[in-house]
Amino acid sequence: MSVLNSFRRIITPAAIPTEQPPETPATPATPSRASRAQTQRSPLFNPSPSTSPSSLRRQRSQNFDRPDSLALMFSPPAQKRHKTFAREICREQALPQDALDDFAGLPSIPCMLISLQASLIVYKKQTRYAELVAMLDTKDFETRLKSRLTALLLSPNITAYVVGAAARVMDLVVENPEAFAVPPELFEHSDLHVKLASVVTAQLAQARGNIKQKLTLSLGRPGTGRSRRIATSNISVLCNSLAPRSSHMELRTVHWTRVAFLRATLVDFNQLNFNKKPDASSNDRESESREGSSTAERPTRHRTYGEGGDSDGQQSEGSGGEGRQPESGSDLDEGREPDGRTSAVREPVGSGEGGEAETGAGIEQANGEGEHGECEQAKDGADADEEEVYSSSQYWTYVDDQMAKLRTLLRKPEI
Numbered sequence: 001m002s003v004l005n006s007f008r009r010i011i012t013p014a015a016i017p018t019e020q021p022p023e024t025p026a027t028p029a030t031p032s033r034a035s036r037a038q039t040q041r042s043p044l045f046n047p048s049p050s051t052s053p054s055s056l057r058r059q060r061s062q063n064f065d066r067p068d069s070l071a072l073m074f075s076p077p078a079q080k081r082h083k084t085f086a087r088e089i090c091r092e093q094a095l096p097q098d099a100l101d102d103f104a105g106l107p108s109i110p111c112m113l114i115s116l117q118a119s120l121i122v123y124k125k126q127t128r129y130a131e132l133v134a135m136l137d138t139k140d141f142e143t144r145l146k147s148r149l150t151a152l153l154l155s156p157n158i159t160a161y162v163v164g165a166a167a168r169v170m171d172l173v174v175e176n177p178e179a180f181a182v183p184p185e186l187f188e189h190s191d192l193h194v195k196l197a198s199v200v201t202a203q204l205a206q207a208r209g210n211i212k213q214k215l216t217l218s219l220g221r222p223g224t225g226r227s228r229r230i231a232t233s234n235i236s237v238l239c240n241s242l243a244p245r246s247s248h249m250e251l252r253t254v255h256w257t258r259v260a261f262l263r264a265t266l267v268d269f270n271q272l273n274f275n276k277k278p279d280a281s282s283n284d285r286e287s288e289s290r291e292g293s294s295t296a297e298r299p300t301r302h303r304t305y306g307e308g309g310d311s312d313g314q315q316s317e318g319s320g321g322e323g324r325q326p327e328s329g330s331d332l333d334e335g336r337e338p339d340g341r342t343s344a345v346r347e348p349v350g351s352g353e354g355g356e357a358e359t360g361a362g363i364e365q366a367n368g369e370g371e372h373g374e375c376e377q378a379k380d381g382a383d384a385d386e387e388e389v390y391s392s393s394q395y396w397t398y399v400d401d402q403m404a405k406l407r408t409l410l411r412k413p414e415i
Helices: 002-011 033-040 076-092 109-136 139-153 165-175 184-188 190-218 235-242 253-275 280-297 353-388 395-411
Strands: 303-305 311-315
Touching: 109 184, 109 190, 139 165, 139 190, 165 190, 184 190, 190 235, 190 253, 190 395, 235 253, 253 395
Parallel strands: none
Antiparallel strands: 303 311
C-alpha cells in the first residue's frame, strides 16, 4: 500500500496554488453604550474634584471692597504713604524733596507706566543730544568731514570755490547727510545746525589751503628772475596726492583737467603778484608825478605884484571887486611874468569890472572841469587796480574770477 500510494503521488500533478485576496483586518467592534458610560464613570478618566486643575485656580472676585483690591492701593491714605516713601528715596538719592511727588500722586499703575515711558524718551533724547555735541567737537569727525570736502572740491563740476561755496555745500550736506558722515537727527536741533555750518566753513577753508599747498609743491623750485615756475610733478601723481585715501574716489580725465587748470591759474597768480609788487620809492615817485601833473593841468589865477616886481603871495579873485592889475611891460604884454615864466591865463579882453568878472567866472569853470576830470581819472584807475590786483591769500578768489570770465566768454555770441 505504501508503494501504491507513493506511485499515485508521483503520477498526480501538484495542485497549483491560487492567489487569495489579502485578508482585511477585522474592524474592532464598537463598544456598547453601556461600556462607554462605564468608562466615563471610571476614576481613571474622571478625576476627583479635589485634584481638578480648575479647582486649584484662584477664583477672581469683582469685589473692590476687599483689602487686597487695586482700588484701595490708590486711596488717599495709600497715596500719602507713597509720597512719604518717595520723599525718603529723594533724600537718599540727594534729589529735591518734592521731585517724586507728582509721580507718587498718580491715580493708577498704568499712569505710572506711561509717565516712566515718557521720562525714558526724554532721557534718550538728552543723551543723544550730548553725543551729537561731543561728536562735533571730535577730531575724528573733522578729519572725516575734511576728506569728503576735499573730494568735493576736486569735482570737475564745481563753479565757485569761495563765493557762496559754504552755503551750497551746507545745502548738499542737509540733502545727503549720510554721504558726509552726519547723523540725520542732528538737523532737528537749530543750534547744532548752526554749529555744523561753522565746522563745514572752517574745514572747507582748510581743504582749500591743503590743495593750494600741494599745487605749490608740485610746481617745483622757483625759476630765476621773473620767469614762470615750471611744473615738475606729473599731473596724475598730483591728482593722486590730492585725492583723500579714505574717499576711494575714482580719478578720471575730467579730474586731471580741473587740477591742471588750478595749477595753471596758480602760475598766473604768482606771476601777477610778482609783477604787481610795488616798492616804497616807486610809490613816492608816482605820488609826486601825480601831484606835478595835476598842478600843471590846473590853470593859475592872476597874481598881484608890489613894488619892485616881487609877488606879494596873494591872488586876486576875478569875481567883481577892484583888483590890482599887473604893470605894463613887454613881458606882461606877452603874457609873461617878470621872472620869465609864461602865465597860464592871458590878460582878458576888455577893461573894467565887467572884464574881470567874466575872467573870474571862466577861471572857476576851468578849475571845476579840471578837478572833475582828475576825479574821474582817479576813479577809473582805482577800479582798474581793484580788478587786477590780488593779495597773496586771494588765490581762490582769483580762480573764481577767471572761471567767471571764461563762462562769460563762452556765453558771448559769435559775431
